[in-house]
Amino acid sequence: MRLKTKYAAIFLTMALLLSGCSSLKSGVLNPQGPVAKEQYDLIIWSIVLMSIVFIAVIVLFVYMLVKYRAKSSDEDYVETEEKENKWLEILWTAIPVVIIIALSIPTVKSTFKLEKSPSPNQKPITIQVTSANWKWIFKYPEQGIETVNYVNIPANVPVRFQLNAVGPMNSFWVPELGGQEYTMPGMTMYLWLEADKAGTYIGRSANFSGKDFTHMQFNVHSLEKGKFDEWIANVKKSAPKQTTDMFKQLLQPGVVKEQTYSSYPNVDVNRLDENGNPIIAPNSHQHGKSDDTEMKMDMNMNMDMNSNSHHNMNH
Amino acid sequence: MKDFLFNFKMPEHFFITGDPLIYGAYVSIILVSLAILFVLTYYKKWVWLWREWLTTVDHKKIGIMYLVAALLMLFRGGVDALLMRIQLTAPNMHFLDAEHYNQIFTTHGTIMILFMAMPFLIGLMNVAIPLQIGARDVAFPALNAVSFWMFAAGAMLFNISFVLGGSPDAGWTSYTPLAGSALDPGPGQNYYLLGLQIAGIGTLVTGINFLVTILKMRAPGMTLWRMPLFSWSTLITSVIIIFAFPVLTIALALLTLDRVFGFHFFTLAGGGSPMMWANLFWIWGHPEVYIVILPAFGLFSEIFSTFARKKLFGYNAMVYSMLAISALSFLVWVHHFFTMGSGPWINSILSISTMLIAIPTGVKVFNWLFTLYKGRVEFKTPMLWALGFIPIFLVGGITGVMLAVAPADYQYHNSYFLIAHFHYVLIGGTVYGCIAGLIYYWPKIVGWLLNEHLGKWAFWWFTIGFNLCFIPMYIVGLKGMTRRMYTYPAGLGWETWNLIATIGAFAMGIGFIILVWNMYYSFKHRQNDTTGDPWNGRTLEWMTSSPAAEYNFAVIPQVKGLDAFYLIKKERAAGVKEEAPEIKPIHMPKREAFPVIMSAFMFVAGFGFVFEWLQIGFLGLLGSVITMIWRSFNDYDRDYYIPVEEVKKTELAAGRRV
Ligand code: HEM
Ligand SMILES: [Cu+2]
Numbered sequence: 007m008r009l010k011t012k013y014a015a016i017f018l019t020m021a022l023l024l025s026g027c028s029s030l031k032s033g034v035l036n037p038q039g040p041v042a043k044e045q046y047d048l049i050i051w052s053i054v055l056m057s058i059v060f061i062a063v064i065v066l067f068v069y070m071l072v073k074y075r076a077k078s079s080d081e082d083y084v085e086t087e088e089k090e091n092k093w094l095e096i097l098w099t100a101i102p103v104v105i106i107i108a109l110s111i112p113t114v115k116s117t118f119k120l121e122k123s124p125s126p127n128q129k130p131i132t133i134q135v136t137s138a139n140w141k142w143i144f145k146y147p148e149q150g151i152e153t154v155n156y157v158n159i160p161a162n163v164p165v166r167f168q169l170n171a172v173g174p175m176n177s178f179w180v181p182e183l184g185g186q187e188y189t190m191p192g193m194t195m196y197l198w199l200e201a202d203k204a205g206t207y208i209g210r211s212a213n214f215s216g217k218d219f220t221h222m223q224f225n226v227h228s229l230e231k232g233k234f235d236e237w238i239a240n241v242k243k244s245a246p247k248q249t250t251d252m253f254k255q256l257l258q259p260g261v262v263k264e265q266t267y268s269s270y271p272n273v274d275v276n277r278l279d280e281n282g283n284p285i286i287a288p289n290s291h292q293h294g295k296s297d298d299t300e301m302k303m304d305m306n307m308n309m310d311m312n313s314n315s316h317h318n319m320n321h
Numbered sequence: 322m323k324d325f326l327f328n329f330k331m332p333e334h335f336f337i338t339g340d341p342l343i344y345g346a347y348v349s350i351i352l353v354s355l356a357i358l359f360v361l362t363y364y365k366k367w368v369w370l371w372r373e374w375l376t377t378v379d380h381k382k383i384g385i386m387y388l389v390a391a392l393l394m395l396f397r398g399g400v401d402a403l404l405m406r407i408q409l410t411a412p413n414m415h416f417l418d419a420e421h422y423n424q425i426f427t428t429h430g431t432i433m434i435l436f437m438a439m440p441f442l443i444g445l446m447n448v449a450i451p452l453q454i455g456a457r458d459v460a461f462p463a464l465n466a467v468s469f470w471m472f473a474a475g476a477m478l479f480n481i482s483f484v485l486g487g488s489p490d491a492g493w494t495s496y497t498p499l500a501g502s503a504l505d506p507g508p509g510q511n512y513y514l515l516g517l518q519i520a521g522i523g524t525l526v527t528g529i530n531f532l533v534t535i536l537k538m539r540a541p542g543m544t545l546w547r548m549p550l551f552s553w554s555t556l557i558t559s560v561i562i563i564f565a566f567p568v569l570t571i572a573l574a575l576l577t578l579d580r581v582f583g584f585h586f587f588t589l590a591g592g593g594s595p596m597m598w599a600n601l602f603w604i605w606g607h608p609e610v611y612i613v614i615l616p617a618f619g620l621f622s623e624i625f626s627t628f629a630r631k632k633l634f635g636y637n638a639m640v641y642s643m644l645a646i647s648a649l650s651f652l653v654w655v656h657h658f659f660t661m662g663s664g665p666w667i668n669s670i671l672s673i674s675t676m677l678i679a680i681p682t683g684v685k686v687f688n689w690l691f692t693l694y695k696g697r698v699e700f701k702t703p704m705l706w707a708l709g710f711i712p713i714f715l716v717g718g719i720t721g722v723m724l725a726v727a728p729a730d731y732q733y734h735n736s737y738f739l740i741a742h743f744h745y746v747l748i749g750g751t752v753y754g755c756i757a758g759l760i761y762y763w764p765k766i767v768g769w770l771l772n773e774h775l776g777k778w779a780f781w782w783f784t785i786g787f788n789l790c791f792i793p794m795y796i797v798g799l800k801g802m803t804r805r806m807y808t809y810p811a812g813l814g815w816e817t818w819n820l821i822a823t824i825g826a827f828a829m830g831i832g833f834i835i836l837v838w839n840m841y842y843s844f845k846h847r848q849n850d851t852t853g854d855p856w857n858g859r860t861l862e863w864m865t866s867s868p869a870a871e872y873n874f875a876v877i878p879q880v881k882g883l884d885a886f887y888l889i890k891k892e893r894a895a896g897v898k899e900e901a902p903e904i905k906p907i908h909m910p911k912r913e914a915f916p917v918i919m920s921a922f923m924f925v926a927g928f929g930f931v932f933e934w935l936q937i938g939f940l941g942l943l944g945s946v947i948t949m950i951w952r953s954f955n956d957y958d959r960d961y962y963i964p965v966e967e968v969k970k971t972e973l974a975a976g977r978r979v
Contacts, residue, residue: 032814033801034732049729056719063686063715070693083697089632098687106676114669116728121665174499177735181801185731188661192589195662212735214492214805216499217419279590280503
């Protein structure tokens with residue numbers, strides 16, 4: 007009986023807490039774009055399937071405990087010699103197999119789907135993301151501008167983030183727009199995201215990268231197409247240019263404020279060490295398909311690098 | 322040469338200063354050491370310590386030393402955990418700064434997995450396995466001591482980092498390039514590499530030792546398919562250790578070469594590959610999580626069957642599912658970095674292979690439940706912990722399957738959702754298994770029982786606290802909170818959950834204190850276990866006296882089937898006459914000094930390499946090699962016989978028939 011009151015008390019406090027504080031509708035459970043939505047649907051489907059398992063086990067568990075707990079009336083208990091039951095065992099192997107099939111099929115489908123643009127009929131925009139100790143640098147190769155610690159994207163346009171790191175790995179994550187991808191030194195990775203409507207979404211680094219990693223939070227502002235173009239034009243007109251020295255300065259370890267530049271120097275971040283100095287990497291690896299912008303950057307390498315160090319595009 | 326011998330490069334901070342926590346640590350280390358020295362000298366216990374413990378090769382004593390060390394490490398890791406939880410109680414707290422926080426989560430994770438969970442389970446194996454298979458010791462008793470002392474040297478080395486030179490701070494996963502010397506100079510990360518390296522050698526040796534022990538030393542009549550489940554799980558775990566640990570050894574060695582000797586295995590500069598570390602680490606790391614869960618599964622199986630008074634349901638399926646899990650555990654490592662761009666094919670395949678693990682695991686859960694079916698379930702404390710394991714591990718397991726869905730993992734990875742998952746499996750599985758096993762074997766270890774009443778309080782505090790602590794983490798994880806953040810901003814809806822989690826953590830702490838208090842309390846109010854079989858056990862370990870005599874069995878029992886002791890008791894009850902077995906002189910190993918000396922040299926070597934004082938490092942290595950060589954040239958007079966008279970005397974004293 008004491009147990010029952012204990013359970014009731016736990017249940018009540020949990021219920022109070024659940025109703026008392028902010029709803030669950032934020033982050034992953036508040037998808038604001040097709041990528042996050044796809045993942046959200048998959049998450050819900052997996053929760054549904056797992057609930058079957060959860061309920062089955064809990065019901066059996068409670069049944070066994072209530073029914074077979076030692077009572078004073080069964081002192082004369084004699085052990086049954088039963089020790090297996092083929093049909094039962096087949097049953098509880100087969101059902102999980104079915105559940106896993108039901109889960110794997112959408113898993114594989116989504117895995118392939120998320121490699122591609124979420125809106126294939128729309129012209130995408132590319133943004134290069136570089137994580138450096140402990141900041142986010144966003145370059146817009148098509149527009150030629152750069153922002154630091156915030157990024158503006160057009161709403162309803164698929165964005166192809168091209169991810170790099172100088173120094174340690176980080177992970178680029180905007181939960182309301184979709185899952186994360188690592189940023190790695192010497193290796194380019196890709197992540198498609200898209201926002202359904204205008205709004206501001208919080209992103210952060212999900213992979214520990216040292217002292218000020220916690221502060222690698224940034225805002226993603228999704229703007230209506232017109233507003234976005236206006237903003238680009240404004241930046242081009244009024245923001246300062248970024249020189250190579252300024253860029254190297256930016257790479258120095260530390261936390262910085264949001265910044266905006268109307269241009270950026272041509273530097274291949276895949277070939278920079280943690281201090282922003284060029285390294286000699288005979289074979290920097292690359293994941294995914296090669297990409298023109300990447301190629302252009304590569305040929306424009308302007309730093310004093312070993313001439314025989316060719317960027318290997320076909321990994 | 323002179324330069325080499327006398328050049329000691331000092332790191333920036335050798336003695337860590339400037340923090341009350343650290344000063345507290347210094348003072349307590351000094352006081353405790355002085356107290357120990359004083360007690361040992363005052364009570365003239367030095368010789369006793371040396372003869373009975375430091376040089377022992379008795380698996381039961383080695384087991385006890387493992388368990389004591391594991392409990393100390395559980396305390397240390399637990400204090401780390403509470404410090405982290407205090408810091409995260411509310412947004413923008415300044416209890417710890419980032420640098421401290423980073424060190425603390427690193428030592429917490431590393432200590433809990435390598436210096437708490439593993440030695441706890443290995444300790445229980447040591448205590449129980451030879452008894453359970455009806456053997457007099459493990460196959461290589463002296464090597465068993467080497468295992469323990471290597472582990473102790475590694476653990477000690479890792480722990481002094483807190484006060485000398487600074488702790489590692491790149492996470493227990495120690496990913497490069499962050500953990501390379503360019504981004505993380507100084508001795509901290511070296512402690513991780515060398516502490517794990519030395520302890521890892523001990524673990525590998527344990528794996529070999531228990532594999533041979535179980536394969537070669539079983540009592541007559543105990544075929545493989547008559548082995549209790551804890552023995553099976555230990556056998557399978559040993560095989561996993563033998564395959565997985567060399568990978569860790571290599572990975573650590575390569576990173577040590579990078580850091581201490583300027584190699585470039587994991588640095589981009591010089592053409593290395595930082596990503597190779599993640600691969601090597603998880604090729605060891607995923608099997609490692611099964612190394613710490615399978616023995617717990619074995620313990621639960623014993624406990625369910627004992628306290629339900631029934632044969633384990635589906636014995637064969639239980640064994641086959643463990644075999645399946647151990648094979649699959651080597652085929653899923655990529656699920657720890659789905660988001661590192663391995664491509665859709667690899668992600669899909671590894672996603673499915675990961676989900677497959679849930680099938681044999683599910684089979685085990687249903688078999689445990691059906692072990693209770695038509696049984697007579699007694700809620701003794703070991704059983705409470707075993708029963709608590711089922712729903713908790715269930716939650717951990719189903720969230721594991723959710724994590725295995727690669728595209729969804731892009732949203733969970735490195736978030737508090739992941740943290741909640743692995744604590745549900747590691748605490749609900751491994752820690753509950755260790756505690757259940759410890760209480761279960763307690764009378765066999767010390768000869769008296771733990772108090773049931775206090776035991777139940779400990780269980781409920783811990784269990785309720787655990788759920789309060791970790792359920793909120795699933796939620797904040799989905800709300801975007803990532804692991805390893807030392808603080809967080811207000812206004813994201815994370816505050817309440819974090820507050821609850823901290824409260825839960827303290828409740829778990831109270832549970833732990835009650836558990837330890839119970840050891841003292843039960844000692845004061847001892848109820849001696851005179852039967853050797855306090856739980857109405859089913860396997861051979863309960864046939865010996867509590868604690869078992871040095872030689873375990875005066876006469877090795879004959880095994881007639883599964884649950885050997887249950888069968889013997891049944892025959893006895895039915896009045897079948899046992900013929901009085903003839904006691905013969907018992908062949909035993911002598912105590913050995915070389916394991917502790919060799920490991921002390923390894924400690925010196927580790928310390929030298931940590932500070933990159935190579936002369937000391939190599940000196941230590943040389944010392945341990947010389948000890949080894951010295952031991953191999955003195956390979957005689959290592960054993961002795963206990964005469965029949967003495968065996969009889971011991972047996973009579975323990976109230977046994979002879
Ligand atoms: C049903 C069985 C299980 C499945 C399907 C499963 C699945 C997973 C997956 C997919 C991850 C990676 C998630 C990520 O990094 O984003 C993970 C992480 C982890 N799992 Fe499990 N798991 C299972 C059981 C276990 C068990 C039994 C243990 C240990 C006793 C365990 C311990 C861990 C640990 C320690 C991590 C994270 C390590 C880290 O990144 O620091 N898991 N699990
Ligand atoms: Cu894993």
